[in-house]
Amino acid sequence: MVIQTQDLNFYFGKQPVVKSLSLQVPEGSIFGFLGPNGAGKTTTIKLLLSLLQIQEGSIHIFGQELQSNRIKILSQVGSLIEQPAIYAHLTGKENLINRARLLQVPANRANDMLALVHLNDAAHKKAGNYSLGMKQRLGIALAMLADPKLLILDEPTNGLDPNGIIEIRELLVKLTKEHNKTVFVSSHLLAEIERMATHVGIINDGAMMFQGSIQDLENLSQPVVQVETTETADAANYLKSQGYEITHVTDTYLTLPFSSKEDTAAINASLHHNGHKVYSIGKIQKDLEELFLNITQKA
Template sequence: MNNFAIQTVDLSYNFGSQVIIKDLNLNVPKGSIYGFLGPNGAGKTTTIKILLNLLRTPNDTVFIFGKDINTHRIECLKKMGSLVEQPAIYGHLTGKENLRNRALLLGIRKSKCDELLKLVGLNDAANKKAGKYSLGMKQRLGIALALLSDPDLLLLDEPTNGLDPNGIIEIRNLMIELAEKHQKTILVSSHLLAEIEKTATHIGIINKGALLFQGEVSELRNLNKPALKIETNNNNLSIQILAQKGIEILRKDTGSIYLTYQDKTNIAQINALLVTNGIDVYGIGTENKDLENLFLDITSKN
């Protein structure tokens, strides 16, 4: 029995000669909230479009609940709801009519539309033309459209784009509720780690089409090694002295150097090393990188 809602096997995709996705092996466990992270242009939206069979890929590279998307397209799509890029809604129809039209296509009762309008807080704007909605309202309508068929798997491409802080919290809570109470699997893409780490159970980090990290959020935190921050009267000379002793310099900014260390004794040794070489040490201390910097580190390496 396959435990993955989404699985891709060595998935690659090119636009002409440009490589967009390279050997991607996504494993999204059932019931998880999978944060799909990457900077703009990393290939997130392309991946989501591939998962929806909008972009053509070879057989046996994309599996939805264990079924190949190419050979079981309709069966797979029945289990999926999606919001890709900006929500695609008919501007000349009202919010309610947009939902009605989708309900018509999917054979869903009309009353479900009202329930969803209420759920995403668009009750009052139900009869307003969707073209006149603010970006946040469009986003909510897009989410309502994605939820209409009560799918087991939700693909949400930057769903909090354009939402105000309240809206972001609401969507976050909605995602948690859907996953916990209704056992939905959610793949949510974002370029902001801070936004994802509050909801996601699993994280995949993609950059330039390649998956750089995949695993539970706790595994990502384990990667987060603390650094030693030192300020001296001569940072350049200090770097030379430390490098000669084989100490790894992580980075340097205007006033400080950041390096790796093992333990407290090691800190004292580093301090002594600098002092005996005639360097004035103004400050020395440990610093924990936040996940955001870790994310930047991971994505800047490839």
């Protein structure tokens, strides 16, 4: 695991902000760290970057304990927390060259990073005149200058227009697939994480509610059979008498747990046999956004 935390706790005064948090971030993954605003995402990220002192628990990055190997570990980590730290009066390229000097990396890395984030055409424009999406891409370029193994990003698509969001998403996927990076990215938007992440952790009120692959998350979304029919209450009672479990009933449709296509066909035939008109019947997968809300509301 590139990142591994064990029973991480953090308090502001007596208020717990991170609660017994145990993270496992696989190498080469895009790990989406999801949670509502105020869930503890930024505090966790600041702990991972030693911007806050660990109070309880442990953090291992690249298999090494963070507190005792901080300088060595963080030299292999690039980050973008909230707004990118750029000089508005300098051009995009000048910002990169200036940071390269501080990091003692070759200045020609600036050109490579501009190409990576598709800012070649804006290299000589003042960074203060960049759009928000361009500033975020410049921030990622700055984070990538020293060729880190791990990139930690706090809500990099926040406030971006749809085109800007797509650009960041495509860039992060490229970093893992073509440049062998591990990306840890926080967000409060499941739809964005779902489109790019391989793994996900869901945090709420400082506690980890779910952790696993995107496929693991999708597997939690149990499919149902939705039946649009006449007299749904009567239809539901009839199906119950035939041994079926009814999970939801409205004026226009009812739902049952999905088991197989054959069972769905049998439900259809049974309703027809009992005199109910079936206008539609089919398998429905619970929306992941709804699942996310259900998970976070358990806290």
